[in-house]
Amino acid sequence: MTVLRIRDFEIHPAYIPASEQKDLVERLRACLAVAPLVQPTTPRGKAMSVRMSAAGDYGWVSDAKGYRYEPRHPSGVDWPPIPDALLKIWRDLVPDARLPECCLINWYDGAARMGLHQDKDEADFSQPVVSISLGDEALFRVGNATRGGKTESIWLRSGDVVVMQGAARRAYHGIDRVRPDSSTLLPNGGRINLTLRVVT
Numbered sequence: 001m002t003v004l005r006i007r008d009f010e011i012h013p014a015y016i017p018a019s020e021q022k023d024l025v026e027r028l029r030a031c032l033a034v035a036p037l038v039q040p041t042t043p044r045g046k047a048m049s050v051r052m053s054a055a056g057d058y059g060w061v062s063d064a065k066g067y068r069y070e071p072r073h074p075s076g077v078d079w080p081p082i083p084d085a086l087l088k089i090w091r092d093l094v095p096d097a098r099l100p101e102c103c104l105i106n107w108y109d110g111a112a113r114m115g116l117h118q119d120k121d122e123a124d125f126s127q128p129v130v131s132i133s134l135g136d137e138a139l140f141r142v143g144n145a146t147r148g149g150k151t152e153s154i155w156l157r158s159g160d161v162v163v164m165q166g167a168a169r170r171a172y173h174g175i176d177r178v179r180p181d182s183s184t185l186l187p188n189g190g191r192i193n194l195t196l197r198v199v200t
């Protein structure tokens, strides 16, 4: 299989076959029936444009109390287990890593974006983050270990998987925009991004 590299980001185009993407969406629907998507607010009170949920031992939440990992959904229910198909992808791509403790589920509509940020609420940066794209295409921007400097962008398509480890684990990254109606995977359109992480 082809692997693309931008800087230290490892991109596996079309890693997940179309039929498996459909199965995965069904599994995710079952997760979201237990732990529904919520629209998070930043600690400063601004609504984020993505909707979020999670699976695993921890989910990442954001509200007036700040950004953090929590062992339960805001409703009080346990996060559902991480689907086996996702654990398999993790084992295949990062066999030396610890097992993921969180699968963050982010849903982007056509207007959603994610500003440049670092994923830095985890305790151990030696562990990778694996990011899976499903549904509409999205323009992924990658930067540097500190804010500022040159950035590069690449369109991520349904079934693409990005591995962030090494220098990429600390690099700024974000989603500039989603291209509406660029995929038929999700009946109502939009994009799902899954990020598998080791939290502790």
Ligand code: MD6
Residues within 6 Å of the ligand: 104, 106, 114, 119, 131, 133, 138, 140, 156, 173, 174, 175, 193, 195
């Ligand atoms: C992406 N997502 O959507 C990359 N990080 O392709 C992220 O970098 C990300 O969606 C932290 C929280 C949610 C995310």
Ligand code: FE
Residues within 6 Å of the ligand: 117, 118, 119, 173
């Ligand atoms: Fe991120």
